[in-house]
Amino acid sequence: MTTRERQRLEAAPQDRDRLTRDLLRPVLHTSPRIYLTMMALGAFVLAGLVAFVYQAYWGMGVSGLNRPVFWGFYITNFVFWIGISHAGTLISAILRLANARWRRPVTRCAEAITVFALVIGASFPIIHLGRPWLFFWLIPYPSERGIWPNFRSPLLWDFCAITTYLTGSLAFLLLPIIPDWATLRDRAIGWRKKLYRVLALGWRGTPREWHRLEMAMRIMAVVIIPVAVSVHTIVSWDFAMVPVPMWHSTVFGPYFVAGAIFSGIAALIIAMALLRKILHLEEYLKPIHFDHLGKLLLVMSLLWVYFIVAERLTVWYGNATPEVAVLLATQRGKFLPLFWTMVCCNFLIPFPILAIKRLRTITGTVIASSTIVVGMWLERFLIVVPSLEFKYLPFSWGNYRPSWVEITITLATFAAMPLLYLLFVKFVPIISMWELKGGEHPEPAAAAELAPGHEASDPWEGTLPSAGS
């Protein structure tokens, strides 16, 4: 930000509103440390791109994949990132529908996670293709080849589900940004003004526009929930639809959806804690938000344990030879360390932290979330790999060890997420200004909600920053 810009921003009478100033600061001001962080993250992403080009040039043989483990890190990452994407839109939609007022500073952080995690996740099926340049053969369009893709293949369901979810999530993220972009358009100067003029789509803030926005968000919130549930169900069906021991399971749909929401909330908590620290949003992202999300995480942790017990106990009692081979390899055999690390990360460590009120602080929930993210990645790995290593015929059992190519690409995506996020907060106020201010627009329903009598009985009163009043 130039000095002139800053002076203008600070001097303008309408900007005395502290809330607007606080929330616009991250967009208009970027410290050298942020640039350095971005460059470091960018270097990792670049390394991942180089690894991908190397693999595309020489062949999949540069990965650690082999026969019979035809899927490994890439598909693990795919399932993991698509799972992370369930944080956002789903949570935000549910909180919007439930009209939970504490959601307001949280929704946009969550929705942004969804979009970026989806983009990263959806790139993995392409990265893992033997001939990635032909990925568009998955798209149903009238081509010179004269054949449709095979709609019986779960991969095609995946393609349809993920593109639908990405489109919906983008709309869900972008729609409520428009008024904030209009605010930025009115306050920024130089190239930013031009940019935000385009992005604000001519928003003027008339009652009709507010009404349409509210309607659109209400419809989107309802529509996006079944889409989100279907996405991870279909991802699970990539596995459940084929006769591979321990993949071919009816519990996979709900099991994957629960795991996705679980890891998604954990990612959201980590992202919020980082934003709070880096962008100095302590007054907006308060301990109470972490407390509420921590409770949600606690419920999902219990649900996760329920599903894993339901899955594994039935396999153990069923005692079908091929399935038990996979079960024992995971729990007692070569995957034992990974399996029990996963159980610790997903339940034994986070459960007490989240269950005891005194420990459910910001630090506590972040620690729990960090172990959960690790644990859920391991869970995806332990779903994909052991089943392939121990398929039906013992003569063809195998081994999998990832190569540097897979590890580099995996690390690159873990760098890509914060990089995309940092870029995002530089163009969009990460906390929805108009939603936080609430009563500023003349929409009748919202105005009634913010009437003095209503506000007094609002249990989440303390969640809004005092600056707004």
Add this chain to the structure above:
Amino acid sequence: MSRRWGMVIDLDRCTGCEACVVACSAENNIATAGESQAAKGRAIHWIRVERSWEGEFPNVRVRFRPVPCQQCDAAPCEPVCPTYASYHNAEGLNAQVYNRCIGTRYCANACPYTGRFFNWFQPSWDKPLQLQLNPDVSIREAGVMEKCTFCYQRALVAESQAEAEKRPLRDGEVSPACVQSCPSGAMVFGDLNDPASAVSRLAGLDRGVKLLEEVGTFPKITYLARES
């Protein structure tokens, strides 16, 4: 009625000599992987001879089981392919169209017999094997799946020969490389839709079993269980 190619493998007769594996590699232009890649599980053998031991020392018996693609009637590899590269042809074979394959490797995971193979790199041959490539079989590029075809190229040649001579195809006239090269005659190939063919008669024996029948894939290969 169209043909339905099938095979019978007599486990009593198999000596585990692996002549079938060598013949298959020569017939079908199967690339050589090299020692280090083979150790990583990257070698391609459209047919393999599985070996297992029975009993306690000194009364140990070794058992062999040649396993090519089972050419299932309800093949799990077919519905999962997003581009129809893996499909069921008119004669009941699980065909693989290399040019349509984009390399999701989903079919390979779905196959309970681990009977499908991926080209991890561009194919190459140890010298002088590159001089004996079969002109009837296409070379597969890096990134596509491949598998046993029951030497379909041989069936096509025999069919057009029979048509030119205006006669029906005789039983035993077509045989894949593995069947042709089996010194003990453990493998028999033919039309399962012809009740008089050798393969139909043998497949109906009491000794006949399918590999992993419980998975419900309805293989067209019948194994004759050991009696000795």
